[in-house]
Amino acid sequence: MAETRMDAAGGLSVTTGVDVDDAVRRLVGDDVPRRLAAADATLWGPEAEAEAAIRLGWVDTFTRSRRLLPELARVRDALAGSGVDRVVLAGMGGSSLAPEVICRTLDRPLTVLDTTDPGQIRDALAAAPLERTVVVVSSKSGGTVETESLRRVWVQAFTDAGIADVGGHFVVVTDPASPLEQLATAMGAHVFLADPDVGGRYSALTAFGLVPAALAGVDVAELLDDAETFAATLAADPPENPALLLGALLASRPTFSIADDGSGIVGLGDWVEQLLAESTGKGGTGVLPVVVESPDAPGARADGVLSVLVGGAKPPGFPGGSRPEAPDVAVNGPLGAQFLCWEAATAFAGRLLGIDPFDQPNVAESKDNTKRILESGVPAEEPAFRDGTVEGFGTDAGDLTAALRDLAGQVGPEGYLAVMAYLDREGDAEAAGLRRLLARVVDAPVTFGWGPRFLHSTGQFHKGGRPTGVFLQITADPGSPLEVPGRPYDFARLQEAQAAGDRQALRDRGRPLLWLRLSDRGDGIRRLAAAAEEISRS
Numbered sequence: 061m062a063e064t065r066m067d068a069a070g071g072l073s074v075t076t077g078v079d080v081d082d083a084v085r086r087l088v089g090d091d092v093p094r095r096l097a098a099a100d101a102t103l104w105g106p107e108a109e110a111e112a113a114i115r116l117g118w119v120d121t122f123t124r125s126r127r128l129l130p131e132l133a134r135v136r137d138a139l140a141g142s143g144v145d146r147v148v149l150a151g152m153g154g155s156s157l158a159p160e161v162i163c164r165t166l167d168r169p170l171t172v173l174d175t176t177d178p179g180q181i182r183d184a185l186a187a188a189p190l191e192r193t194v195v196v197v198s199s200k201s202g203g204t205v206e207t208e209s210l211r212r213v214w215v216q217a218f219t220d221a222g223i224a225d226v227g228g229h230f231v232v233v234t235d236p237a238s239p240l241e242q243l244a245t246a247m248g249a250h251v252f253l254a255d256p257d258v259g260g261r262y263s264a265l266t267a268f269g270l271v272p273a274a275l276a277g278v279d280v281a282e283l284l285d286d287a288e289t290f291a292a293t294l295a296a297d298p299p300e301n302p303a304l305l306l307g308a309l310l311a312s313r314p315t316f317s318i319a320d321d322g323s324g325i326v327g328l329g330d331w332v333e334q335l336l337a338e339s340t341g342k343g344g345t346g347v348l349p350v351v352v353e354s355p356d357a358p359g360a361r362a363d364g365v366l367s368v369l370v371g372g373a374k375p376p377g378f379p380g381g382s383r384p385e386a387p388d389v390a391v392n393g394p395l396g397a398q399f400l401c402w403e404a405a406t407a408f409a410g411r412l413l414g415i416d417p418f419d420q421p422n423v424a425e426s427k428d429n430t431k432r433i434l435e436s437g438v439p440a441e442e443p444a445f446r447d448g449t450v451e452g453f454g455t456d457a458g459d460l461t462a463a464l465r466d467l468a469g470q471v472g473p474e475g476y477l478a479v480m481a482y483l484d485r486e487g488d489a490e491a492a493g494l495r496r497l498l499a500r501v502v503d504a505p506v507t508f509g510w511g512p513r514f515l516h517s518t519g520q521f522h523k524g525g526r527p528t529g530v531f532l533q534i535t536a537d538p539g540s541p542l543e544v545p546g547r548p549y550d551f552a553r554l555q556e557a558q559a560a561g562d563r564q565a566l567r568d569r570g571r572p573l574l575w576l577r578l579s580d581r582g583d584g585i586r587r588l589a590a591a592a593e594e595i596s597r598s
């Protein structure tokens with residue numbers, strides 16, 4: 061195999077056997093690397109220019125983020141001094157994915173709440189003494205319904221526990237002048253203002269990525285050092301510009317799978333998924349990310365899928381590597397450099413695809429539907445079948461196995477199946493295994509997302525990207541109610557409205573959608589897994 065490898069200072073490399081020389085030449089011919097490094101907002105065409113002009117701060121945000129370090133150290137010491145040693149993060153998409161990767165990678169405890177599942181929230185509330193807890197509320201816009209609902213429930217919990225200084229148990233990260241900034245100041249919370257010229261999914265190296273991680277005990281300066289060293293090569297010509305090569309590779313196929321292969325970085329795929337899906341899935345095009353469990357997972361190397369491995373000191377499968385089958389791409393390097401490399405690669409891919417990588421035009425639709433449904437109530441639907449603890453809607457099939465088989469049969473050429481589970485990603489964790497099982501059934505890429513988290517990630521692609529998706533929505537009995545203080549709905553109602561709102565957005569587009577409602581979560585998930593196994597055997 062002819063191998064191309066590009067290396068950056070600081071140890072980040074991209075290695076591939078796929079030929080994308082033409083695309084790389086085009087980008088270099090148009091002087092794109094140098095223009096990107098100089099934050100040139102004209103790179104994505106006239107329609108994207110206004111948004112790009114206020115969204116390119118990430119190309120050098122790591123230098124500005126250093127200003128946060130003394131304040132972070134002060135706040136961390138003050139919290140530790142008052143006995144606070146547990147950090148909870150409430151935030152969606154770009155406001156929580158990066159700190160989750162950072163903390164999991166560096167093995168610092170951080171409880172991430174990016175959910176409306178009442179059981180998951182209740183468990184987090186009950187998990188540790190409230191006097192020892194700080195809640196980081198992160199929202200760039202300051203108006204995201206999940207985050208605001210979580211803020212309210214935590215305020216209520218601290219108040220009910222008789223804690224005198226409730227505001228002192230909150231740290232808020234938001235853009236200057238957002239509604240959340242005002243609220244935070246009124247609460248007496250500590251506020252970190254983020255760079256307004258960096259969009260949510262590009263914000264890993266801003267206050268959004270750094271504040272929760274630093275409070276959880278990570279030495280975030282190292283991430284900034286890694287990014288800064290890497291940044292020196294952003295404007296470089298080949299072979300010193302791995303982000304350029306990665307961008308050309310990502311734009312070369314409709315779908316890529318991403319797996320870890322011993323990088324030591326935990327969960328980068330979920331962060332990459334949001335970055336690529338929300339940035340490119342629009343205008344009926346885009347690159348679909350498929351996060352897979354391992355390099356050999358079902359679907360990782362399906363036809364038309366670019367297989368990407370993060371990690372491996374010697375890229376496995378390449379000459380001298382350890383794996384018999386070569387991946388298409390290996391990306392090696394430290395976490396801080398990975399963040400910046402993938403962000404730049406997304407911007408390069410956006411240029412090749414002719415899209416605006418900084419907007420998310422279709423995310424609002426499901427949010428608007430949710431709002432309307434919260435006001436008017438969830439439209440009643442009759443189940444097509446009841447199969448034990450599973451009810452099925454939107455199918456002609458009479459039982460679960462037949463319904464799943466029908467759905468799988470609707471995945472066409474360049475199609476994919478998206479599993480969207482509005483469940484508890486801790487308590488119902490085994491549901492994630494459905495991706496692997498269904499990938500054995502469907503001869504096409506299969507993605508898995510937790511609702512409503514995926515609405516801020518692949519949700520954009522599902523509605524705005526290639527119109528080839530087939531959808532499996534899973535919801536469940538919410539269990540005992542949990543109020544959203546000061547709101548006329550509780551979390552179960554909000555979760556239900558989010559699922560119904562997204563169903564409506566997908567159905568309005570004529571996308572095939574099977575909705576399964578589980579009256580018993582554990583049993584329902586087991587039945588689904590058994591049905592998928594049965595189909596894969598037949």
Ligand SMILES: O=P(O)(O)OC[C@H]1O[C@](O)(CO)[C@@H](O)[C@@H]1O
Binds near residue numbers: 152203204420
């Ligand atoms: O930080 P915010 O404004 O709460 O937004 C959270 C997420 O929601 C989106 O705006 C839209 O899904 C994402 O791009 C963003 O990361």
